[in-house]
Every structure is written in C-alpha cells, then in structure tokens.
Amino acid sequence: MLILDELKRNDAQLRLVAAMVALGLFVLLAGLWWVQVVSARKYQSHLETQAYRTVRVPAERGKILDREGRVLAENAPSYNLNLYLDDLGSDFRKEYAHLRPVKIVTNSPPFWKFWSRAKKVTKQRARLDSDQVDALAWQARYNVASKIASELSSDMGEPLKVDPADFKRHYATERAMSYPLLEDLDPAEIARFEEHYSSGLPVDLEMESQRVYPYGTTAAHLLGFVRKDDSSIEGEEAFFDYRLPDWRGVLGIEGGYDSYLHGHAGVESVLVNNLGYRQTANVWSAPEPGENVVLTLDLDVQRAAEQSLLAHRGPNSRAAIVVMNARNGDVLAMVSSPLINPIYNSNSPAYLADEKLKPQLNRATQQNYAPGSIFKPIVGLAALEAGLDPNALVDNPGYVYVGRRHITDLAEPGQYDLKKAIVHSSNTYFITIGLRTGIDKIVRMAEKFHFGERTGLTTRQETRGIFPSLKEVNSSDWHDGDSANICIGQGAMAVTPLQMAVAYSAIANGGTVFWPRLVERIEPQDPSTGETSTDYPSGLVRDRLGVSQHSLNVLHDAMLAETVEGTGQAAQVPGLKICGKTGTAEVMNEHNVRIDRTTWFASYAPYENPKYAVVVMVESGTFGGPTCAPIAHDIYEELLKKDPTIANVAKN
Numbered sequence: 134m135l136i137l138d139e140l141k142r143n144d145a146q147l148r149l150v151a152a153m154v155a156l157g158l159f160v161l162l163a164g165l166w167w168v169q170v171v172s173a174r175k176y177q178s179h180l181e182t183q184a185y186r187t188v189r190v191p192a193e194r195g196k197i198l199d200r201e202g203r204v205l206a207e208n209a210p211s212y213n214l215n216l217y218l219d220d221l222g223s224d225f226r227k228e229y230a231h232l233r234p235v236k237i238v239t240n241s242p243p244f245w246k247f248w249s250r251a252k253k254v255t256k257q258r259a260r261l262d263s264d265q266v267d268a269l270a271w272q273a274r275y276n277v278a279s280k281i282a283s284e285l286s287s288d289m290g291e292p293l294k295v296d297p298a299d300f301k302r303h304y305a306t307e308r309a310m311s312y313p314l315l316e317d318l319d320p321a322e323i324a325r326f327e328e329h330y331s332s333g334l335p336v337d338l339e340m341e342s343q344r345v346y347p348y349g350t351t352a353a354h355l356l357g358f359v360r361k362d363d364s365s366i367e368g369e370e371a372f373f374d375y376r377l378p379d380w381r382g383v384l385g386i387e388g389g390y391d392s393y394l395h396g397h398a399g400v401e402s403v404l405v406n407n408l409g410y411r412q413t414a415n416v417w418s419a420p421e422p423g424e425n426v427v428l429t430l431d432l433d434v435q436r437a438a439e440q441s442l443l444a445h446r447g448p449n450s451r452a453a454i455v456v457m458n459a460r461n462g463d464v465l466a467m468v469s470s471p472l473i474n475p476i477y478n479s480n481s482p483a484y485l486a487d488e489k490l491k492p493q494l495n496r497a498t499q500q501n502y503a504p505g506s507i508f509k510p511i512v513g514l515a516a517l518e519a520g521l522d523p524n525a526l527v528d529n530p531g532y533v534y535v536g537r538r539h540i541t542d543l544a545e546p547g548q549y550d551l552k553k554a555i556v557h558s559s560n561t562y563f564i565t566i567g568l569r570t571g572i573d574k575i576v577r578m579a580e581k582f583h584f585g586e587r588t589g590l591t592t593r594q595e596t597r598g599i600f601p602s603l604k605e606v607n608s609s610d611w612h613d614g615d616s617a618n619i620c621i622g623q624g625a626m627a628v629t630p631l632q633m634a635v636a637y638s639a640i641a642n643g644g645t646v647f648w649p650r651l652v653e654r655i656e657p658q659d660p661s662t663g664e665t666s667t668d669y670p671s672g673l674v675r676d677r678l679g680v681s682q683h684s685l686n687v688l689h690d691a692m693l694a695e696t697v698e699g700t701g702q703a704a705q706v707p708g709l710k711i712c713g714k715t716g717t718a719e720v721m722n723e724h725n726v727r728i729d730r731t732t733w734f735a736s737y738a739p740y741e742n743p744k745y746a747v748v749v750m751v752e753s754g755t756f757g758g759p760t761c762a763p764i765a766h767d768i769y770e771e772l773l774k775k776d777p778t779i780a781n782v783a784k785n
Contacts, residue, residue: 191379192396195423211343215311220335288329357385396423441767459638462647501627505718508622556699567620641743644678700758710740715757734761
C-alpha cells in the first residue's frame, strides 16, 4: 500500500510518471490484443507464405567432340513461350464467378400488401457440392489459359492450344512453375512475339537448354540420342518439389558416357504463398556442368564414308562401314544406314518405321551377318599355320561334294593355289583345305580373333555374334557339311562389321588383336578450372594370333592381288596399294531358300606397312566387288588426302 499512499500526496511529478507508465502499459496491452486477436488471420496468412519448395536445376550437358576437337554434339538455347499462372489469380476468380450457375427466384408480395400484385424476381447462386465446385474451378482456369492462348495465336501466326489434361496436371503439381504454351520457337516466331507482345498478358519467353547436333545425321548411330528425363542421378538429392526439364543419354556415346556428360544438378529454393504461387527464389547450390567426351572419330573420314554410301547406294540402303587404325585399334569412322536424326527417341516415327529397314539399329555393331568369303583368309591362315603349302594346287571342277551334298563354286573350273583362290574366291579350294586342316584348328584360330564375343564397347549397342565352340564342333551333332559352311563363311556363324575390322587389323599389323577404342579422353568443359582430363590409352592388346610372319606375308600378297586383278579392283586408289577381300553371303529362310544377299569388302592399306583397315557391308547388294569396293575406294582417297605418308611407302 506504500505506492498508493505515495500517490495520494500532492506530488505532481510523481503523478505524471505514474500516468505515463499506466499509458505505456495500456498501449502495450492494446498492441498485444491487436496482434493476437484482431490481426491473427493476417499473420497466419503471412506465415503460410513462408513455405519453401525445392527445384532441381539441370546442369549443362557436356559436348561430344571428334579427335580434332570439332563439335559433334552440344547444347543450344531453346526458347519457350510460357504462361505465368501466379498472375492469373483474379482472372480465375472472375471466370469462376461468371461460370457459376444462378437460379431465378420469383417471390409473391405478402398478403397485407394487397395493393401491389407485382412479383419480385431475384437471382441467387445455385448450391453446389464440393465436386461441382472443383470441376467449375478447373474449367474457369482452363478457360482463362485458353483465352490467352487464342489471343496470342493471331500475333504468332499459328494456332496455340492448351491441352486440358496437361494443364490440369501442371497446375496441380507445378503451380509455381510457368506453363509452356509454345516450345522451341524459331527465330521468326521469337521476332513475331517481340513485335506483338502485349504487356497486359502474363506471358514471356524463357530459355531452356536443347541438345543439338551441328552435323545433323553424321555419326548419328554412334552418337546415340538423349531423352527428356529430369530424374536424379547418383550423387544428387533425390527429393525435389519441382524439376526443370533435363536430358538423359539413352544409346550410343550419349548413353554409354552419360555419367560424364550429364553433370550434377543444382538446387534452387522457391518461396511460395498459400495458393502455391512463386514469391521469391534463391540458389542453394549451383549446377556442376558435365564433362566433354573426345572421340577417336575423324569427322572428315566419317563424312566421306557416309557421302560415298549415299552416292552409291542411296538413303535407304541397309549398310555399315567401319574404318579403324590397324596399329592401335582407334575407330576413325563408324557408319550405319539408313541414317537417322539423333534427336529422335524410341517413340519417334523413325524408330517405328519399316521393320526391314530397322533404322534404329547400329548395323556396325548390333546386327549379325554371315561373313561369306571375307572369312576365307582366316581359314587360309589356319591352314598355313597347320602346314599348308600355299603353292599346292587344288583341282576345282566347278563344284565340290561334301558327303552327298553338292556345293556349287562360282569360280571357273581349274587348278587353284592359295593366291588364286583368294583372288577368285574359290569355294572348292577353301572347303578342301579347311577339311584337311580340321575344323578344330579353324575354331582355335577364330577364338584368337574372339569371334562370338563382344568387343567391349560401352555404347549399349553391341551383339556378340555367333561362332561354334570346340565342344560343339566335336559333338556327334556336328557334320562335315557344317564344317564346309564355316570354311566359306556361312552356316553356324555370324559377325558384326566391327568384329571383321578388328580381325583384318590383326592380319594387317602382324597378329595383334586390339580392343577397339572409341573415346580418346574425358575433359572438363572449362579448362581454366584446373580439373584434369581422363585419358583412355590406345593400343590395348586383347590377344595375339601367334602366327608366323611368313603366313601373314602370303596372305598380304594374295589379298593385294585381289584388288589388282581380282573382284576388288574397284577399290584401287592411285599411289596406294590396298589389300582386300570381297565377299557375298547368302541369306536363307527357314526353308533353306535364298531370300537376300549380304555383300562385303574387307581391306587394309598400305600393303607395305598397313595402317588403316576399312570394312564395308551392304545388305541386298549384288556381289562384294561391284557393290562395296567402290565405297572403300572413296574412303581410301580421303585417308590418303589426310595422311599422305601412307602413299608409296617402302615395305618393312
């Protein structure tokens, strides 16, 4: 009571202080009442705006380059015309009010107003259940978006439509993100938009990264393709509220080296309000760009091979070409036809085309083919290593009997040694020496070349081929007729053009079987970062034939004669000695009736010191000489142009 007693004194200053304290307490209590009671809804609404959403921001994809640094695949800006939904809240509400049904209510005047008989007509909103309200709200939003699209259509000079299902999905799951009305605008469309753009519409251009291939269909099968895929990769955050468009490699180099090309996505935080619309955005972690992949491919050789194939066989030819450095296994060109656009995916028309054309397959590595006569040098090598005298003669009457089976020989009747048999591709000669040598020795030689096994590519585009094992050829189910087929490259065997390029490289280089190399190195996009490159060594040895140089020299001489005086003459290039072998394999149906032919020309050059191997395969050709050898001629011309040192060199 001491305080009250003091206040009762006639002390003006003390009473003033007390009044000020009381006033302060009153203001404080009033403020608390205002915040806690009157403004509760307002602050609750503000609290609800403090909801963060995470956005996955894709990294810049790495480039694919040829061995000289020329870009085969890169990124380019793509512009989309986007609609900003967060600016349309009032328009949605107005359209909803416009769409909501009303009912007309007519009321008679009360009985005491007997002097007025006029009925009162009023409008009332119809009562809707929750499902009807939701459906009407979706319709209102769609109508607003469609109206904006229609207004833009006249300015853009093309019809713009909003897909109802896609719009509903986007609004429900990605409301904070803009909605694309038109994707991948060309320069003319961008110019029209900028010219006619009305600031009254909540639309604008947004940039998105697009995968592009500067040389179009060049090396398309080898490069592979990408597909839109915004899922997280290993090492990234797995949970995001929103994901911006991204690309994922599927096949070829794009698919096999996607972990290097892809990079690591960044994270952006978006502050959204209680309606789900964007307020602000901040970058939590920046995306890390992917690395560049440098190939062993030579763009000039690749294009020369493709252009020659197009000129000689047309755009719908079913064919493959492999050009390899025989001294280290580097693949300089890999062609598959028909060519495709690498931006296609597995749902595109090109991939659903004629089953016979199968444009999606890389015929250089994914298709099995009977090699026909281009397998004969390998049979000859096995026979030479088993003691065959290359000058010994075999009589060819124009056919050969294996048991009671008659096998026709297209080579003219006469006597043949190894060289003449290579030049004229005598079936009788190779069946005869092959059976004398023994199928087991031929199989062992083929195993050193690793037929029937994959070559180790990481492009997800390789078949292992077919070749009998020693166990199979020594079983009771194996007959001399089966062995005869193998001796001429038919029957229970199949190869890929890449496998034959590896085999002919081994014959050319003295007996070393290399692992083929497609990628030279992985390097950072920005060298200034100080990050190091990852080099893939060339010349990785897979096996050695273990054959004598004498046997190889005999084959070299015979295969040189093939292009000088035999069926491979169309491959000749002035100033360059080419060793080769043509081949034609029969394609039979289940009734053993010929339905097609596979034609080949397998070769290497220069004769004196081989450096390059070229294998050309064409389905439905006539014979290997006229069909494939002219294409090889064009490729060797390009090789000679790029590497003049291979001309007229002295033999080691």
